[in-house]
Amino acid sequence: MSKVFRPWDVDEVWLFPASVQDFVPPGHIAHLIRETVREGLDLRAILSQYDEERGYPPYHPGMMTALLLYAYSQGIYSSRRIDRACHERVDFMAVTGLSYPDFRTISEFRKRHLGALSGLFVQVLGLCRKAGLVKLGHVALDGTKIKANASKHKAMSYGRMKGAEEKLAAEVAGWMKKAAAQDAAEDRQHGGDRRGDELPDWVANKERRLAKIREAKAALEAEAQAAAGQGAGEDSEVAAKRGRKGQPPSGVPEDNAQRNFTDPESRIMKTKDGFIQGYNAQAAVDAEHQIIVSCDLTNQGTDSGQLLPLIDQIKANTEVLPKQVSADAGYASDANLKGLEEREIDGFVAAGRQKHGTAAPAAGKAKEGSRLAAMAQKIAGQGYDSPYRQRKQTVEPVFGQIKQARGFRQFLLRGLDKVKQEWVLVCTAHNLLKLTAFG
Numbered sequence: 001m002s003k004v005f006r007p008w009d010v011d012e013v014w015l016f017p018a019s020v021q022d023f024v025p026p027g028h029i030a031h032l033i034r035e036t037v038r039e040g041l042d043l044r045a046i047l048s049q050y051d052e053e054r055g056y057p058p059y060h061p062g063m064m065t066a067l068l069l070y071a072y073s074q075g076i077y078s079s080r081r082i083d084r085a086c087h088e089r090v091d092f093m094a095v096t097g098l099s100y101p102d103f104r105t106i107s108e109f110r111k112r113h114l115g116a117l118s119g120l121f122v123q124v125l126g127l128c129r130k131a132g133l134v135k136l137g138h139v140a141l142d143g144t145k146i147k148a149n150a151s152k153h154k155a156m157s158y159g160r161m162k163g164a165e166e167k168l169a170a171e172v173a174g175w176m177k178k179a180a181a182q183d184a185a186e187d188r189q190h191g192g193d194r195r196g197d198e199l200p201d202w203v204a205n206k207e208r209r210l211a212k213i214r215e216a217k218a219a220l221e222a223e224a225q226a227a228a229g230q231g232a233g234e235d236s237e238v239a240a241k242r243g244r245k246g247q248p249p250s251g252v253p254e255d256n257a258q259r260n261f262t263d264p265e266s267r268i269m270k271t272k273d274g275f276i277q278g279y280n281a282q283a284a285v286d287a288e289h290q291i292i293v294s295c296d297l298t299n300q301g302t303d304s305g306q307l308l309p310l311i312d313q314i315k316a317n318t319e320v321l322p323k324q325v326s327a328d329a330g331y332a333s334d335a336n337l338k339g340l341e342e343r344e345i346d347g348f349v350a351a352g353r354q355k356h357g358t359a360a361p362a363a364g365k366a367k368e369g370s371r372l373a374a375m376a377q378k379i380a381g382q383g384y385d386s387p388y389r390q391r392k393q394t395v396e397p398v399f400g401q402i403k404q405a406r407g408f409r410q411f412l413l414r415g416l417d418k419v420k421q422e423w424v425l426v427c428t429a430h431n432l433l434k435l436t437a438f439g
Helices: 028-040 061-073 079-088 089-095 102-113 112-120 121-130 158-190 201-227 235-243 304-316 334-340 370-385 389-406 417-439
Strands: 139-148 154-156 258-260 268-272 272-287 291-298 324-327 346-349
Touching: 028 061, 028 089, 028 121, 028 139, 028 417, 061 079, 061 089, 061 102, 079 089, 079 102, 089 121, 102 112, 112 158, 112 417, 121 304, 121 324, 121 417, 139 268, 139 304, 139 389, 235 304, 235 370, 258 370, 272 389, 291 417, 304 334, 324 389, 334 346, 334 370, 346 370, 346 389, 370 389, 389 417
Parallel strands: 139 324, 324 346
Antiparallel strands: 139 272, 154 258, 268 272, 272 291
C-alpha cells in the first residue's frame, strides 16, 4: 500500500482573492512596520511634494516610505535588491500591497525625499518613548567608521598632484601640438574640410584627468587657506597638550594631504582592520533598550568634537537631557567634561584606554588636578560597579546589529550632507525594528 501525500498542485487556481494580511503571519514585522508608517507617522513633508495634478499617478508615498524602512530593517539597501524583493518575497508584498516599483523609482524616491525621510527619526524616537523604551537614565556614545561609496585608491596626495599636474600638462600640450601638426598634414593631403580644432580620442581622457587633478588641488589649497584664517587648528591643540608648541597653519596644504576623486568629502580613516575611505558615524544610545536617541556623521577621524553636539541633539529630540553619559577615551577633553558639568550631567568619560581584565580605564596622560585626572579617579574609585561599564554593552551592540546583523558596511550615496541623511535613515530603521520587537 503506497503512502498518501498532501496534494501539491502548482497550477491550482484560487477561488477567493488573496489578501496581503495572509501573506505572512499576524504579528509579523512586515505588518507592524507598514501599519506604523500608515497610522503612526506624519508624512506631510513628503506628501506636500505631490501637488501636480497632471501626469500618471505615482506610487503612494506612504507605501514607498514603508518599503524603504522595511527594507533597511531587513538589511537590504540597494534599490535593485529592493526591486527584486518586491517580486520574490511575500513579506515585501505584504508591505507594498502587491505593488512593484522598479529600482529607478525606488532610487529616485529616496533621493528626492532623503531630507524628509531622515526627519522621521524624531517621530520614531517619539513612538519609542511613548512605548516606554527610552528612559534617558544612562546614555552611551560612540563612533564607528563606515566605508564611503568611493575607493581609497581613487585618492591622490597634494604632493603627487603637483607632480602629476606638471607632467600631464606637458603631455597634453605636446599632444595639442601634435594634433595641430596632424590636422595641417591632413588638410594638405585631403583638403580643408576639417575645422582644424578637433582632438584625437586619445587626448580626451588625459585632459579630463588633468582637470580633475586641478580641481582637487584647488580644493585642498582652499581648505588650507581657510584653516590658516581660523588660526591654530586641532593639530596645534594636540601638540600643545603633548608639551610642544603648536605651529599655526601655513595656508599651504601638506604634501600628504589627500583628496578623493569619487567622493571628495570622504576621508582616509584608520580602523582596527586598516585604513578605509569613509566617514565617522556617531550615535548616542539609551541603555534601557538600545534605542538611538541622537545620531550624526562627520568626515573627521576623531570623536572628541562630537560629544556635546550629540548630547544637545538629545535635548532637541526629546526635550530632556540624560542623567548619565558614558563615552570612551576618544571623547576625553577638558572642554567636553566642562560641558557635561554645565549641563548637570553625571559624566563617565575614560581618560585613557582600558586594558582587558582591568576594572577601569587607565588615567592616560591626564595632568594632576585637571578635570581628566578627576574623571579617571572617579571611574577607578567605583571599580566594577562604575556606570562606565554600561558603555560597552549599550552602544557597541547597536553598531554590531547595524553593520554585522543587517550588513550596512558602506554608504550608497556620496557627499557629506547626503551620507549624513542616509545614516539617519539607517538609525531610524534600527529604532523602528526595536519598537516592533518591544512595543
